[in-house]
Amino acid sequence: MDKFDVCIAGAGVIGLAVAFQLSESTRFKTKKIVVTEPEANFGHHISSRNSEVVHAGIYYPTGSLKAKLCVRGKQLLYEHCRRYDVPFHMVGKFIVAQKVNAHRLATLQGQAAKNGVSDLVWINDNRLKTEEPAIKADYALFSPSTGILDSHSFMQSLLYTAENNGVMFAPYTQIKAVARSTAGFMLDTCITDGKSEQRYIFQAEHFINCAGLDAHHLAKNIDGLSPTHIPSVHMCKGDYFNYSGPSPFNHLVYPIPEQNTQGLGVHSTMDMMGNVRFGPDSEYVDQLSYFVDPRKAKAFAQDIADYFPEISSKKLQPAYAGIRPKLAAEGEPPADFIIQHNDVHGIPGLVQLFGIDSPGLTASLAIGEEIAMALP
Template sequence: MHSIDTLIIGAGALGLACAARLAEPRRDTLILEAEGLIGSHASSRNSEVIHAGLYYPPGSLKAELCLEGRERLYAWCAQHGVAHRRIGKLLVAVQQDEITRLDALAANAEACGVHDLQDIDQARLGELEPALHGVRALLSPSTGIIDSHAYLQSLLALAERRGAQLVLHSRVERLQRDREAWIASGHSAGEAFSLRAQRVINAGGLFAQRLAARTEGLQAPLLHLCQGRYFGYAGRSPFSHLIYPMPEANTAGLGIHATLDLAGQLRFGPDVHWLDTLDYRVDESLRAPFAAAIARYFPALDAARLQPGYAGVRAKLSGPGEPAADFLIQTPADHRLPGLVNLFGIESPGLTASLAIAERVARAL
């Protein structure tokens, strides 16, 4: 049976960040990905936003790793030539009764260590974004956008330069402890395989719990699938910043916000739609509810220019009506299984936090 030092399961942002951090020439590192492309799920189906770290409970992993990851990610992009831009985000109180929530958000951000928010009054808001309706806003200059595909490729390139190997179409279906190592078994390009690894990182994203349920000695947390759908906006964008309304009360999302890609193309989303099974469809019938939500802060919206875009699915540890759950980085100290780290519930801001998460994983192993 082939033996390696480190097995990384999943070639999304988390798995590739771990590979880039852990790979070294004297240690065999193998990345196994079930799909035919890297980043086929959450890592390529998101807003491509570098988050500043405003919304999360102070002291939570999301708050800490978002701030650390944000700075690591900006530095990484500069060092490795990954296209990105600190475009800035406006958090908007559309009506007077939302100002209290805007102030609470500012206080939360300050408690999380975000100290650069700027208070924007209505007159200044009109100067910054003439098409935007709002009575007050906060400007987050640390928020940015990134070419997520280029980022994934840069992580893989560094990991491979350090000796890591990526194998696609390879699904790990079971993990068993064998004395001082782990036996990983599954199928690669239709052929059964087994290999021995000293260290295993389960970075399977939406499929991490499935593998955890088939890992000897491990209890898998419950997975909740939450779909977020996006609509594109044809033609020139009226905005030069990212636009976020106040987070929706009692939902898992931040509201249908406006984001830009690096080419200046505008898109709206995501919404919140709970699923029983994985589904990436975006139905034309969503145009009307999207238009109604967007028109609150963009009154000149031309609904005919809204076009169904794409959908992502969040791997959440909390369900409908429950408080948002934190990231779960399950280390040997947590489950008493040497050499195994599981990454559960790494939804937003997972892309922003990916390099910081990889650092935590490295310390745990």
């Protein structure tokens, strides 16, 4: 029977970042590590269906995992991109507001400072008109350290480096059950490419559940794990629309976040080619579907018009959708990441990650770093 020191379930950006950080660490560099993934390749779901934004760490409650890991992750992410030639652009972001909401910008600036983000710049309407003539707003905060990256190239660099360090990548591998054993864990898997199936059982001393949208389902199949340590996870769909025509903006543009919602509002981002897209919205769903209803263009245009009056729904074309795993139900305040270790669930060698939504991409390397340091 094959034996590994570490099994990581899920080859999204979090699982790959954990594998990368473990394989780069002194303690695990020579260990046997495997990353399992039910799909044919990495990053098929949450990791490839987001805004591809490198967040600064502005919005999150001070002391939360999201705040701490976003700020640390941003630093690690930019360093990684430079070291491994991952395409990125520190394009900067304007958070815009009208006079009636100017006090909320000031609150955001204070929150950011508490989180260690001290580079925000207050912008008046005259400077905003110079920087972004198409925007209609009275005030803005400018975040110079917010950026964009090619998330596929980033994940590719993580996997390539991890594999060069000896990590094994196992696609088409679905973990069916996780039993406890004297060696740690016995993993019962099914390897299938849609044409044939093969049962494969192996051992691992450490098991890290990075299964994203399926993390809570996988947790239910871990022998001896109390249901009290498996939180409810809610699927929240976010749609994106491409903007047809020349880019109206030079930077990312975000509205003031709506209060008591699960998103940052319909904002403007861009890809590495400078093409603009708007999104995401937030809609709680019961089924996994990535269909974008073209009729939503009118509602998107109404939201965007608050800061970009020249928008026309005719210029919005469906792009893609993403599903985010939310720990907070609809109408509840946003929840923090959950990273469970032995001190929580009482199972040595088990690490569980739940609700890793935004800013998960930015925080990924910091999450991997924390897990690498915490594993015994």
